[in-house]
Amino acid sequence: GENVEQHPSTLSVQEGDSAVIKCTYSDSASNYFPWYKQELGKRPQLIIDIRSNVGEKKDQRIAVTLNKTAKHFSLHITETQPEDSAVYFCAASDNNNDMRFGAGTRLTVKP
Amino acid sequence: GAVVSQHPSWVICKSGTSVKIECRSLDFQATTMFWYRQFPKQSLMLMATSNEGSKATYEQGVEKDKFLINHASLTLSTLTVTSAHPEDSSFYICSASLVGQLAKNIQYFGAGTRLSVL
Numbered sequence: 001g002e003n004v005e006q007h008p009s010t011l012s013v014q015e016g017d018s019a020v021i022k023c024t025y026s027d028s029a030s031n032y033f034p035w036y037k038q039e040l041g042k043r044p045q046l047i048i049d050i051r052s053n054v055g056e057k058k059d060q061r062i063a064v065t066l067n068k069t070a071k072h073f074s075l076h077i078t079e080t081q082p083e084d085s086a087v088y089f090c091a092a093s094d095n096n097n098d099m100r101f102g103a104g105t106r107l108t109v110k111p
Numbered sequence: 112g113a114v115v116s117q118h119p120s121w122v123i124c125k126s127g128t129s130v131k132i133e134c135r136s137l138d139f140q141a142t143t144m145f146w147y148r149q150f151p152k153q154s155l156m157l158m159a160t161s162n163e164g165s166k167a168t169y170e171q172g173v174e175k176d177k178f179l180i181n182h183a184s185l186t187l188s189t190l191t192v193t194s195a196h197p198e199d200s201s202f203y204i205c206s207a208s209l210v211g212q213l214a215k216n217i218q219y220f221g222a223g224t225r226l227s228v229l
Contacts, residue, residue, distance in 0.1 A: 031216075034216075034217075036220075041202075041223070041225070042222065042223070043204060043220040043222045044155065044204070044220050045220075046217075046219075089154060089155065093216045094216075095216075097143060097208060097216050097218075098157075098160075099145075099157070099216065099218065100157070101154045101155045101156075102154060103153070104152075104153070104154050106152075
């Protein structure tokens with residue numbers, strides 16, 4: 001089955017700096033890669049996703065890149081703000097909708 | 112956007128009792144719903160996949176007789192934790208995929224239920 005690894009587990013940046021979170025996956029059949037933001041005690045919120053037919057996707061300060069050959073994808077947050085502080089999860093799934101999550105990254109943005 | 116409602120948000124129960132958690136898709140029909148468990152500071156672990164009108168598919172290591180899942184309609188799935196014990200205390204989250212969107216894998220999450228078993 002799919003195995004998703006996520007790094008780093010914690011990340012602290014200064015407000016205004018960029019943050020990068022990386023994930024790798026093992027199943028070449030995976031074709032959908034969402035990123036979720038989860039604040040303490042709340043539901044995961046989809047912030048951006050990418051499909052295997054695309055190499056990069058951007059939405060304002062958030063971007064995701066995908067390297068299918070290397071089986072890794074990354075989340076990039078630019079101009080970070082304190083409200084970006086949360087736990088971020090990457091995930092990978094295939095056409096069977098079997099979604100596997102990374103372990104999560106706790107991002108802290110210092111004002 | 113698609114809204115998934117989950118109730119209760121928080122439940123405390125005595126050891127040995129059963130607890131039912133409901134997951135509803137409010138403004139769409141969901142052929143498939145998913146149940147996850149999340150321990151503090153850990154990731155979401157898929158427990159089971161629930162398809163309307165059929166038996167749920169459980170992940171390896173998840174006891175189907177312990178965690179009963181019913182998906183009786185396109186808008187409702189329930190998870191019953193039977194004979195709950197303190198080790199069952201956790202955050203349980205459901206998610207749902209839209210009819211017609213299944214192949215696109217998009218899942219919408221409920222707000223979660225925090226279960227504390229005394």
